Every structure is written in structure tokens, then in C-alpha cells.
Amino acid sequence: MKTRGRPSTKAKKEPTEAPVTSEPKTQLGPNVANPPQLFILPEGISKNARVISVENPRSTNDSRYLVCPERGFYEFTKVATPKSTPRSLLLSSLDAEAVDGDNGVEDSTDKLSSSGYIMRDAGLFVATPMDPLFFVLPVLAPVSASRGSEPPKKLFLSGEDYLDKVTAASPHLISLLRVDSLRASIEKRMAAVCDTVDAGDETMYRLSEEKMTRELLKKAKKMSENGLPASMEDKFIRKSLDVPILSIKREESSLNDEETPADTPDTQASTTSTDTATSSFSEASTAATSFSEHSQGTATQHMKTPSIPPINAPDGVVDLLRLRTALFFICSNYIAPYLSETIKKLVLSSTSTVDFAPLEAHLVHLAKLRQEALAARQLGGTSQKRSLEEDEDGESRAEKKRKLEEEEKRKKAGESRGVKNLKKVNTTGMKKMSDFFKKK
Amino acid sequence: MPLNALFKPRSRLQIQTDQTLTQHKPKYNTKSARSRQHTDLRFAVLEARLEQADLLKKVVDAIKDLVQDCNFDCNDSGIALQAMDNSHVALVSMMLKAESFSPYRCDRNVALGVNLTSLTKVLRAASSEDILTIKAEDAPDVLNLVFESSESDRLSEYDLKLMDIDQEHLGIPDTEYAATISMPSADFRKICQDLMLLSESVSIEASKDGVKFTCAGDIGNGAVTLRSHTNVDKPDLNVDIELTEPVALTFSLKYLVNFCKAAGLSKSVKLCLSNEVPLLVEYALAGNSYLRFYLAPKIGDDE
Numbered sequence: 250m251k252t253r254g255r256p257s258t259k260a261k262k263e264p265t266e267a268p269v270t271s272e273p274k275t276q277l278g279p280n281v282a283n284p285p286q287l288f289i290l291p292e293g294i295s296k297n298a299r300v301i302s303v304e305n306p307r308s309t310n311d312s313r314y315l316v317c318p319e320r321g322f323y324e325f326t327k328v329a330t331p332k333s334t335p336r337s338l339l340l341s342s343l344d345a346e347a348v349d350g351d352n353g354v355e356d357s358t359d360k361l362s363s364s365g366y367i368m369r370d371a372g373l374f375v376a377t378p379m380d381p382l383f384f385v386l387p388v389l390a391p392v393s394a395s396r397g398s399e400p401p402k403k404l405f406l407s408g409e410d411y412l413d414k415v416t417a418a419s420p421h422l423i424s425l426l427r428v429d430s431l432r433a434s435i436e437k438r439m440a441a442v443c444d445t446v447d448a449g450d451e452t453m454y455r456l457s458e459e460k461m462t463r464e465l466l467k468k469a470k471k472m473s474e475n476g477l478p479a480s481m482e483d484k485f486i487r488k489s490l491d492v493p494i495l496s497i498k499r500e501e502s503s504l505n506d507e508e509t510p511a512d513t514p515d516t517q518a519s520t521t522s523t524d525t526a527t528s529s530f531s532e533a534s535t536a537a538t539s540f541s542e543h544s545q546g547t548a549t550q551h552m553k554t555p556s557i558p559p560i561n562a563p564d565g566v567v568d569l570l571r572l573r574t575a576l577f578f579i580c581s582n583y584i585a586p587y588l589s590e591t592i593k594k595l596v597l598s599s600t601s602t603v604d605f606a607p608l609e610a611h612l613v614h615l616a617k618l619r620q621e622a623l624a625a626r627q628l629g630g631t632s633q634k635r636s637l638e639e640d641e642d643g644e645s646r647a648e649k650k651r652k653l654e655e656e657e658k659r660k661k662a663g664e665s666r667g668v669k670n671l672k673k674v675n676t677t678g679m680k681k682m683s684d685f686f687k688k689k
Numbered sequence: 690m691p692l693n694a695l696f697k698p699r700s701r702l703q704i705q706t707d708q709t710l711t712q713h714k715p716k717y718n719t720k721s722a723r724s725r726q727h728t729d730l731r732f733a734v735l736e737a738r739l740e741q742a743d744l745l746k747k748v749v750d751a752i753k754d755l756v757q758d759c760n761f762d763c764n765d766s767g768i769a770l771q772a773m774d775n776s777h778v779a780l781v782s783m784m785l786k787a788e789s790f791s792p793y794r795c796d797r798n799v800a801l802g803v804n805l806t807s808l809t810k811v812l813r814a815a816s817s818e819d820i821l822t823i824k825a826e827d828a829p830d831v832l833n834l835v836f837e838s839s840e841s842d843r844l845s846e847y848d849l850k851l852m853d854i855d856q857e858h859l860g861i862p863d864t865e866y867a868a869t870i871s872m873p874s875a876d877f878r879k880i881c882q883d884l885m886l887l888s889e890s891v892s893i894e895a896s897k898d899g900v901k902f903t904c905a906g907d908i909g910n911g912a913v914t915l916r917s918h919t920n921v922d923k924p925d926l927n928v929d930i931e932l933t934e935p936v937a938l939t940f941s942l943k944y945l946v947n948f949c950k951a952a953g954l955s956k957s958v959k960l961c962l963s964n965e966v967p968l969l970v971e972y973a974l975a976g977n978s979y980l981r982f983y984l985a986p987k988i989g990d991d992e
Contacts, residue, residue: 324865389863664755665752665754665806666754666757667950668753668754668755668756668774668775669776670754670943671754671755671776671943671944672775672776674776674941674943674944676776676941677987678987678989679778679985679988680985681776682773682780682967682983682985683984684985685966686860686862687859687860688857688858688860689857689858689860
């Protein structure tokens, strides 16, 4: 869904009280070739803030960022409705009447906003703050230096030199970096991950891997300590820590599955102030949105609410996994692939400040359990019904039940007499085809 | 300034979206089936026209009693199918080459996951002489089948819902068989049906003297022997035995009888045997297409 927009300068420079602005200038008829986009910009950004192209630290393509000399960097996150439930937005000014009455002559923009405007695509671009550190990291740790172990190559360079390299890749930044406050904030962030030396009136920086990992771990910790968004929690935490059990305990988990969504409406508070991660995940779908809001709302009070079945894992392991997931999320979004590999290695190594060993051990243990469960299932494979019931590969009971029913229904409908008859054939002494022919 | 660079969708998020959405997806791909009646043919990536619906009817009839659901893998060389029965002791491999169709077009590889019983129901609506056209779009939810009556102006159109089928493909190497027997397919069917009344398995022995099908059951024994035979007037009735070494193997008759449902597809059938490997029963079709069945031999205690 590639769209094009003309961010109106007006909209950027005058963030209104409710910071929702649009840029309908001319109405070209029913099918606008270049439909307007809706941006939500932060309140109180300075007049010199600009939307510019900066090299994306992950993909190294140019991407659009909002840069404010005072507030720093913002990335745009698209919040879209899922394709299955298309929506449109109606934009109208609150005091449409007043505008009409007061001004005898208005420009076209006012006219449009007073009569309202319908956007075909209900996507919103939300500017969310982003740490400038991520833009500097690629120059602090260029490809050659971070690959392999060649520590002698690293030299102390002045902040100026590093920023020159940044602007070489993103020329739009040059004029903005002339502002001292922005420069200072970037250098401050550099100092957080670098060893520094004072050389006269200048400070020289050199990347310290130790500081960098510590800084990133701090970020990850911050992200994970309030609880991850529900979709992440579900996919990466619950699923990977799910202990394969044999046909007990399922009753309660299925009950809880149904309770969870029912609770959501009363905790729909805190989305507007979410960080990048949550808002990007809440775009998933309406269902997912309410889920993540739920987990967030409750998570701020306490990590484990009674409505969610507790994760069965030794103390600390869950938090470790959350931390690791958050870190990997950061790596996979803001840090170039070569660098994230190094970081992952460093963080998971024994020298790191956080010891992931218990988590590793637990995951290995779980993998073993799962394999055993699978083996047990295959052994008792005579009755298909039972074997399906024992299938505990991280699926909720509700889903399994549904699958089972569906399977049965499908079987009844889709099984020919011949297939049924073949089931009765005595196949003792016959090897399976896979014993003769290799899998492709 | 290329403003549109800003509005690139972030692919990572897109993926997350999809996963969340598809988590509770029903087995059938219902996306479009509800919203419209028939496949939009403008976007068809597969379009294959068979002069006679009969071919597909018979092929599906022959396979449907062995396999329940399977993928028809379509690519530019034709439509292929490989599937095993529920107990994985038999395998069917079908290849309908592009030459068997007129015309045949496949722009992109597509796997059509089909329940064969359902396909049979749809194909039952076609007369043997009808011209059959099958179409599918890219990443299809439905398979579109059109039957044109060659005599009247009747045009029937059906959409068959497709399914997602996880299937593993086995690589079948070209094998030099110790014995290759070509015989009329009707004869092979009769032998299997007759012997099945006596026993559940048959021993096939190929030697210099000919091929001997023997069985032993509760009510008695039976044996049918065939020798090489050339009928100049009716080459369909030829029996041809090529032998590099004698072979004797035992097979389940129920499965063989099942394979013989394909007898209507070809006048003659080829049996290929080697010790320790599956029996190959091949029905050659026009235009280098084929329908092959493989069956694991019975080894050990049974006899």
C-alpha cells in the first residue's frame, strides 16, 4: 500500500491543540491522484522542524523522519486499519460554522476544512520520538571495524568528524545540524556509547562495545519492564515458554482465553502516549489493538494479572526472555544487520552484564520436553483422535478443539469409500514410501 | 525530493499484521468465495483447456480412492500431482504435460490444494465429451472449472474451494527394474479382482517362463500365468515381458485393485518390479503424460 503525500508546511509549523492536521489544498474530483495524508505531529515542536530524508539505520535506504532542532528526531509510524475492515476518515473542523461567518474571504484550505474532507484511506502517520543514537551508530561502528576482531583500527575521532559522515549519507541533515542544541543532544548520546578523550576544547569519541551493549540493554529493559505489547508477548514469550503438557490443565487455560478479550474495554486508556514499539504493533488489527492496550493498561499496574494464566517457568526466565525479545526487536528495527549480529553475540556472551544462561538452559530444556511429547504422540499414533488431543505444540485448547472438529467434519465429507476401505487393509510387512524414496 | 519515500509501508509491521489476522483462519480460503461468485478470469495465471473432460474425470476417479486431499502443482511444463495414501505405503504420481492440453498457459507456479471427493462431485457435472477449461488466479482460493458442451451451447461453470495442504514431496529416482511387464490393463484388473476374492495378497513372480500371479487363501489357492504374446491384429492385447533377473514379490491386492481403477485411462499397463523396491504400475497417457502408482512390497511373516 504505497501512498504519496504532500505534507503541508502549514500543518507542521502550527501544531494545533489537538495535534491532528491535514493538508487538503485542492479537491481534484472524485479520484485524487495524490491523496492527502494525515499526520499526527508532536505537540510543541519548534517552527524549524522539518520532515527530511535521513538514512535509515537499519535498511540504509533514505527514509522520512521529522527532525526538530529542539526536540530531536521522530520517526513516522503508520497506523493503518487492516485490509479486511476498510475504513475512511472524515476530517472536519470543529468550528466550521464560525469560520464561515467570520471571514468573508477565505483561502481554499479553510474552505475545504470547513466543509470537511473524506480520506479514502484511514491510515495515520504518527510521529514518535526516536533516539538519535541510532543514526550515529552506523558511523561509530562502520562495517569493516565491526566485522571480525580488529580492535587496533579504532581511532578516536571528534564529534564533528562523525557528524560529517552522517551528513554525507543524509545531506538533508546539514542545515539542521547547524543548530547547536541538536548537535549537543546527538553528541551527548554518542558519549553514552563511546569512550571519550578531551583534546583541547574538543571531545574525541571512540565506540565502546561494552558501553553500547549496556546502553542497548538499558533500552531493552525499559521496553520490557512495563510489559511487551500483547502480540509480542503472545508470540515470543508465551509460545516459546509453553511447556508441553499431557492432557491436564487445559480446562482453565481455555476459559482464560475467552476471558481476556472480554476485559478489554475498561482499559482503553493509554494509546496516544505509547512508544514506537507499541503503536506499531497496535496497528496489527482491531483485535490486536485492544489486546495490546489491555496488556499495557494492566501491565503498568502489575506484570501478571490474574486473568492471564501465569507462564510456567523458573523465576527470572520470563523477564530474561522479555528482555532478549525487546533487544532483538530493537536490533531488527534500528540497527544495521551486521551490527546487530555483533550486538547479539556480545549480549549473549558470558561477559555481558546480563546473564542469559538460565534462559538458554530453560529453552533447551523446553525443546527437549517438546521433542519427547512429540515422540510420545507418534508412538500412540493408532488412534488419530487421541494423538490429536495430545498435540500440545503451543496451541490453545479452543483452537485445538476447533481444528479437531473441523478435521472430523472435513474427513466425513471428504473421504471417499475407497480411502475408507484402504484403512482396513492389513499393511504389516509393508514399508513406508519414505523408506524407499528420499524427501525432497 | 521524493516524498513518497516516506510512505513506504514498513514490511515488518505488515508481517505482524498478517500473522495476527490469519491466526484463526479457517481451513478453507474463504477470502473471495464469499465476495464474488466466480473467479475473475482476467487475473488467471493458470489456464488449461482439455478437449475431453473425460481425461481429468478418469484420472481423478482413479486417484480419489487412494488419496483424500492433494495438491495439483502447476507450472509451465504441466500439472503434476504426487500423493501418498493414509498409511504411506502407496504413492500416486501423476503428470499431465502441457502437450495434453490445448492450449496450456501457466504464468506462475501454483499449488491447487484440492479435496478429491469434492473435485469428483464437480467433475460429475461434466459429460465425458465436454471441453473442460480450468483456471486459477495467483495464490488462488478457488479453482474455476468450465465445461462446454461440444454439441449444444451449454456452458457450465464451477468454482471449487481450495485448501492449504502441507505435503512433502518425495524424490523418485529413475530406476532400472529387474522385470518390466506390459499387458492389457483390463487383464491386469481382472487378475487382481479375481484373486482378491481368495486372498488379501498376491505374489508376483517374473521368470523366463512368464509372469505368475499366485495367491493362497482360506478357501483355496489360485494362480494366473502370463507369457509373452504378440497379437499382430490387436496390439492392445500384447503381453511383453522384459527380464534382467527373476523377481518374486508379494503385494496387497486391495491396493492393486485400487490402482486398477485407472484401467479406463489406457489400454495397456506397465508393471515394473525389482526386489526390495516398490512396484511401479504405470498407465501411459497421450502426450507423454502418465499416471503412476507405487506400492511397497510385503516382506516377512505374512506368507
